[in-house]
Amino acid sequence: MREGAGHSAPDSKLLGFWHVMKSMMSRPSGLIGVILVLLHVTIAVISPEIVPYDYKKISNILMLSAPDSSHWLGTDQLGRDVLTRVLMGGRQAIFVTAIATPVAVMWGGFLGIYLGLVGGRKDDVMMRIVDALLSLPWILKMLLLIVTFGTGQTVLIPTLAFFYGIPVIRIARVATHDVVSRDFIQAARARGHSLISIIFVELLPNVRDALLVEGAMRWSWMLLAFSSLSFLGFGATPPNPDWGLMIADARGFLVVAPLAGLAPVFALSTLIIGINLTADALAKTLGVDRARKASPA
């Protein structure tokens, strides 16, 4: 029932991007996932053009007002339009994670493949360091850097990319171990190919599927991390609209204005669920089994 990443790679290489997409969307959960993700990304891109109000316009008359025909989702504790802020609330989160995820997968992936290929002492030492880093809670590592260097995007993106690349090292290394003893690697070595060319030409195509699925999962975990940081007050900064921040603000007023909290809850949840359904469908399509490796980040 389990296909190793190495076995499925040669077939899926023949399948193009559209083929994979089609196969993913043939599953109902995959279809819903892809639609949710595309919808959210589209809204994030075009929202500044379509929102009805200015996201930071404060009004002391409209504070916490109930939904009506001019403010469909009501207003928040500062009288700002909730619909406007929810539509724009994913922009920073999606932007930051969309840059940090590929970076994390790339550096973690390369290091993992390299370590899986060379093995020996280097591999032992690095994996001990990886284990040690993973034994510290993510929020501790990230907060230390953020508190010291500030909450700007120039700090958040590299921080997320660095810490979320560490678990990728493990995944890439294990995927490499599945292939490294096979004949074509031995042959490439015997032909005297350089390490770089073995990594790029022989190994990368074979661990690519595992990395793609891992990247999709990392994206959802990063979004979770970013919005948690915003919720705690270390991510997006006011008055920028951000779902995590909005939920934190709305918590004190849930009795009066539940929609100010529920709207960002709905938006954030649909995006994260969408990414996960997509990742799950991608894993099934590419034949990568990841249920067994699932663990809290």
Add this chain to the structure above:
Amino acid sequence: MLKLLVRRILLGFATVALVSVIIFAGIEILPGDACTAYLQRDAQGQRLENCRQELGLNRPVVVRYLGWAGSAIRGDLGLSANSTKTISELVGDRSRNSLLLAFCTLLIGLPSAIFLGVLTGLNRDKPIDLICSTVAICAMTIPEFVSATVLILIFSVWLAWFPGIVMTSASAPALAFFPEIILPSVVLAMVMTAHISRTVRSSIIEVLESDFVRMAILKGVPYRLMVFRHVLPNALLPAINVIALTIAWLMGGVVVVETVFNFPGLGRLMINAITDRDLQLVQAIALIVAVIYVGVNLAADIVTLLLNPRLRTSMMRRS
């Protein structure tokens, strides 16, 4: 066998030692030290120098690391910059509260996780499995503060069944945390259930496809007997490691839930220490959390090793 155990335990100690070096180095690299945190605005010139002299911050890094690690082993974690209590006292209460929260979460989450995992594993690809698996994906990926907010809104604001915030002080007796501890436990249990049930499901499926189960079916062993005698004992073993990871996460990574519910556990102490730049306290908490993580994983490995004769022999052959 004994050799294997000793090796595994030594590896655990090595990891803890390495973590302590990483923590110390990390705090060292970041700007600021105990004296700048303690003196705050006055941290300049002679006063800063005197303070550093007094706390011994002028000694070489290696000497300071050894001093810190040495007293940590003896249970002395040093002084907090912003509190008159010693760090050991501060951390003691908080660890107990985190342990209490973890215990309540396991009490709710573990039985439901195993039940759901077995149910979905035995009914693979049937409607019940598809529904439960999709719900599990949602539960494990929605941020905790989101599910917490929704649960507070429903059970605390609208229905008024449980309190939505913990008002009990950190050093209160354990029973004083009821019923306030229920909602945070449920939020954490949801995430935990999703993770563990997925693992149980896939390992049940794997066992169902193994030769000995096929053999049992061919022999005509009744379904119920086969599930309880042959499938479950084999399928639950891999879950032990995931359960261990979850416990470690419950002890150190639940900052968000503790903040939402104002629960006085290790996580909130950690976040306060970070924002107050109380680096001594940050160091101490990081070390404790790492020790718990390594310890729980070690325990899980040993239990798996003792319960699974196959693993035992195959690992012995390898080592």
